[in-house]
Amino acid sequence: MKNRAMLLCIKNNIETIEEYARKIGVSPSRAESILKENAVLTQDEIDTNCKLFNVGRDYFLALVEA
Numbered sequence: 001m002k003n004r005a006m007l008l009c010i011k012n013n014i015e016t017i018e019e020y021a022r023k024i025g026v027s028p029s030r031a032e033s034i035l036k037e038n039a040v041l042t043q044d045e046i047d048t049n050c051k052l053f054n055v056g057r058d059y060f061l062a063l064v065e066a
Contacts (some may be wrong), residue, residue, distance in 0.1 A: 008053040046061065
């Protein structure tokens with residue numbers, strides 16, 4: 001599922017998959033799938049990412065530009 005997780009991690013100085021995984025409460029393998037846009041995100045994962053990065057759902061899911 002298309003998302004801006006990788007871009008937002010870079011902008012927020014989240015440097016490792018493990019750090020990102022901890023912040024959103026998933027396993028490192030799940031975090032890697034999200035970052036590579038290979039995962040179908042759950043509503044909770046979307047909401048957690050939006051809260052972490054302080055962005056809207058449409059922006060996080062790359063449905064709109066900033």
